[in-house]
Amino acid sequence: MSYKLFIPGPINVSEKTYKAMTTPVIGHRSNDFVSLYNSIQPRLQELFYTKDPVFLSTSSAWGVMEGSIRNCVAKKVLNCGNGAFSDKWADVSERCGKQNKFLSFDWGKPVDPEAVRKELSTGEYDAITLIHNETSTGTMSDLAAIMAVVRQFPEVISIVDAVSSFSAVKIEKDALGIDVMLLGTQKALALPPGMALLSVSKRSLDRASKIKDRGYYFDFHEFLTNHEKGMTPSTPVIPLIYALKSKLDDIFAEGIENRYARHAHLNGLVHAWAERHGFVLLPEKAYASKTLSCIRNTKEVNLTDLNKALKSRFKMVIDGGYGKLKDKTFRISNMGDETEATMMELLNALDTLLAEMGKA
Ligand SMILES: Cc1ncc(COP(=O)(O)O)c(C=O)c1O
Known part of the structure; x- marks a missing residue:
């Protein structure tokens, strides 16, 4: 699978x-x-x-x-x-x-x-x-x-x-x-x-x-x-x-500068999504990573349930917080070959699940 x-x-x-x-x-x-x-x-x-x-x-x-x-x-x-x-x-x-x-x-x-x-x-x-x-x-x-x-x-x-x-x-x-x-x-x-x-x-x-x-x-x-x-x-x-x-x-073939710009754009999509939901990033915006977003779980979403549903229904996985940030944050990567379409597919799936959990 x-x-x-x-x-x-x-x-x-x-x-x-x-x-x-x-x-x-x-x-x-x-x-x-x-x-x-x-x-x-x-x-x-x-x-x-x-x-x-x-x-x-x-x-x-x-x-x-x-x-x-x-x-x-x-x-x-x-x-x-x-x-x-x-x-x-x-x-x-x-x-x-x-x-x-x-x-x-x-x-x-x-x-x-x-x-x-x-x-x-x-x-x-x-x-x-x-x-x-x-x-x-x-x-x-x-x-x-x-x-x-x-x-x-x-x-x-x-x-x-x-x-x-x-x-x-x-x-x-x-x-x-x-x-x-x-x-x-x-x-x-x-x-x-x-x-x-x-x-x-x-x-x-x-x-x-x-x-x-x-x-x-x-x-x-x-x-x-x-x-x-x-x-x-x-x-x-x-x-x-x-x-x-x-x-x-x-x-x-993509062009190095285009690649950097693509990552910045995709990262911006995740930040905008987080903001729309009232979530905040862990770091100050000026120091936020361009390749992944570490988002504070300010809405106390059950991250285990969220990821379970994301995996079984949408065949996608995001990550929870690392080490002492477990349950306090979750992380979404926009590295590699992702495109606007693939990132939106993920963010739309998260929208659906958060709405179902009463956390939209
Ligand atoms: C910033 C950073 N450094 C080092 C490592 C360790 O890499 P590896 O597991 O490939 O040894 C990781 C792994 O996630 C990382 O994110």
Whole structure:
């Protein structure tokens, strides 16, 4: 049984993408693989707005998030947390045995650049982690403002999670001065889960060179050495690389700017719908995510019943609140290939169900 996924990842995968995944596998040390790998690099670099290499990791995003900590932190890392995923980074830093400080913001609030400045000014840090779009709270921090602060501290390597914003919102990696930018395929790229992409700066590679306990699987230098040969360090998830190639065709056929505009428009439809029902977003509007909407359950809708009915009658699913926001919020994604028609289909179905529940 398949359902239309309006949860903030994994999201709907197109038939075209699934078909691309059935392309027969090839040897990962073959010339065919090198051609495949090299054929997607230029367009990946264009999407990352970078001249740095873009590595393909057969893992979920957390693999390369942990890897970035292991490769980039020699002294102490500042982990900025404003939701479930960014908060977890502090735990991961701790488990990797790295000196760290957790700079915490309330869930639903963005990362405050001035708080970052104050902390980095202590001179204690050589790395910072932050999440551009906190999927658990639907909050998008002002990356440009934060990076403008971070760039004033040349020793600090910036590690930015763009997991649920990449390709839906413009993030100009090199212009912003981001050292490591990473994501997982199951979010705005609308591919199945299983692969992470990361682009790393020369500065972060230089840092990694000085760190001994980088491990093997996520070692930036293993990625680089193989990248230079048009390969990955170990056997990659080749079907997902075919899917990525097909998705890049789609993205560039649509036009990158058109893609950003489509996401902004669809996100606006959800916001307007929420407003029409008297719901309010969790974050302030200025920091509301462009790829998902995290909506306060101000009408005390029974979200379990709502989602059950949505699933059984309309074959669609939205998501409830994450972690401590369970029952307090619900989340609707507009990532990937969604269109005005598909989003309206969902919102109309929600209208019907809310009316039936006496909550319209
Ligand atoms: C912003 C963000 N970062 C990291 C992750 C973790 O990704 P993965 O489950 O692919 O490791 C998620 C997953 O939802 C996320 O939304």
